[in-house]
Amino acid sequence: MKHYNKPLLLVFPFGLLSHYLRCLVLARHLSPYFRIRFAYHKDYAPFIQAEGFGTFDCITFDEKEVIAKARKFDFSWLSDDAVGSCFLAQADVIERLGPVAVLGDAMPTLKLAAEKTGVPYISVLNGYMTRYYGHVRKLSRSHMAYPYLEKLPRRIKEVFTEMGESMAFREIHRPFKKLRLKYNLSRHDNYLDEMEGDYNIICDMETLFPLRDLPQNYYIPGPILYTGHNNDNNIKEQLNPQKKTIFVSMGSSGEWQKVAFLNHPEYDVYNIITAGDTHGVLKGPHIINTPFADADSLFPHVDLVLCHGGNGTVYQALSHGIPLLCKTSHFEQEWNVAALEKKGLAKSLDRVDKNTYTAIIAEWVTKKGTGAFSAIKTAISHKKELFEATAGQLARTVLAEHKGKVSGQASALKVLELHS
Structure with a gap:
């Protein structure tokens, strides 16, 4: 079946190579079900082109600024202006191109944009960036409180870390909360909520990053490993x-x-x-x-x-x-x-x-x-063998649960029938 008969999936990775490569691997496995286009990035365009996917232009965060500030445990890159601009730009692209779904990797504003435009959101994220992570996230050495917490007993240190983290995630979320109120979107008060999609792909091994009480809209295919087109x-x-x-x-x-x-x-x-x-x-x-x-x-x-x-x-x-x-x-x-x-x-x-x-x-x-x-090599190998089946299950679920939107795209329901 020709690619133009498939429903459109737009992909918005965060602007680092690792996020683009993860999404490219996913796109390979989702391409039997969707016609796929990536947010253009000049540094990663050759990788996208090598896979045969199209692109589109969209304003996004400055990854160099983000990394520079992350090294100092500084989240000021999530300012009202930056969050608002990215959100509105993504919403505009979605409305213009009319995808059946969007896929994002570490893209904090995409949940807002997907909700505003009524499009399902597939989120790729690490296990420690969910509300269901089973361990305490260690305080960064770049945080001003680190030297003081390190002197405390482990359990007391973890209690203070979790308390501080909860307050930090709520503070970081302020620009998102304002936009949710302004555009009459669903209410959330924690940054981790913005990372969660309608469907979620965890690209970690649970033996390393344990998760607890996961809902059914979470898929755990394991590490998403990119294989290139040269043999070195x-x-x-x-x-x-x-x-x-x-x-x-x-x-x-x-x-x-x-x-x-x-x-x-x-x-x-x-x-x-x-x-x-x-x-x-x-x-x-x-x-x-x-x-x-x-x-x-x-x-x-x-x-x-x-x-x-x-x-x-x-x-x-x-x-x-x-x-x-x-x-x-x-x-x-x-x-x-x-x-x-x-x-x-x-x-x-x-x-x-x-x-x-x-x-x-x-x-x-x-x-x-x-x-x-x-x-661990054996465990990852077993996960890799199941990856295609997991991606197929996700694609079929998205298409089946959004038949109304899918039916508006040429012959899209036929895609679901052929892969059922």
Whole structure:
């Protein structure tokens, strides 16, 4: 059946590579059911084009400002003006293009826009960004209260953390609450409510990020792992087979200066591959630079991943049973690494004496495929096998529950019949 007979799905990822890649993987699996268009981003247009999806223009948050402020635990980027502008721009696009549904990844204003336009919202989010997260979110080291809370017993620290978090989420939500009152939308008073859609996709492993009392509109396909269209043969040919290999990525939100210590000649005993180091912070005869690396092709040859603790890189490593060392930049990465440390799958280098880095790397570079790493690799593999079925179930549910809207798009109900 031709693509133009399918109902339209608009995709609004937050402007970081990891969010666009997660949505591209989902779009691959949803494309039998929907015609799909992505919010245009100049940095990620080649990835969208490679998958054959269309684009549309829409005002959104400045991701560079967001990351810079997140490093300071500063949420002023969620100002009245910024939230209002993004909300209205998204609502305008939805009204003009008339999708049957919208999909967002970490896009805080999309729930408002979807509700205003009467369109179902599919939200992609991490387990710790739901109201159903089973652990206490650790206070970020960048928060002014961190040095004081660290001196308290664990349980008392957690009580104060949860109290402060509740107040913070309500305060952050103020611009959203104003818009809900102004446009006569449903009432909410917590930022986490804005992250929740009519349908929700949790891209985490529950063994790392446990969830409790999930409603039926939540789907847990597990990590959403992007596979590219190149095989990195050139990189593999440059590897010295006599050396262990370290892969380094600080993502689109990391700080490369934090791993500049790898330039020291003592790390010449390793092959070191960097992905995305656009300013060439790491350089030397033992450094192999690439703008982007396909994990499925390259990671069978990698022994250790050194990264920022971002969701995408973390799960790509774990899916190959590779241990992680992490230098984080903001609170969500800290939450990721804290969960990994509990399971012995990673170690944070954030508050570690630099003089011990060499010994730590020498220890962790030997752990690939052992114990917990073998177990998590197997668990992720099982989730991956079920991913297509989970995506199909979600698509059929959206189409079936919104037949009235779907029927207005050419032959859209036929899509549902063919995939039932």
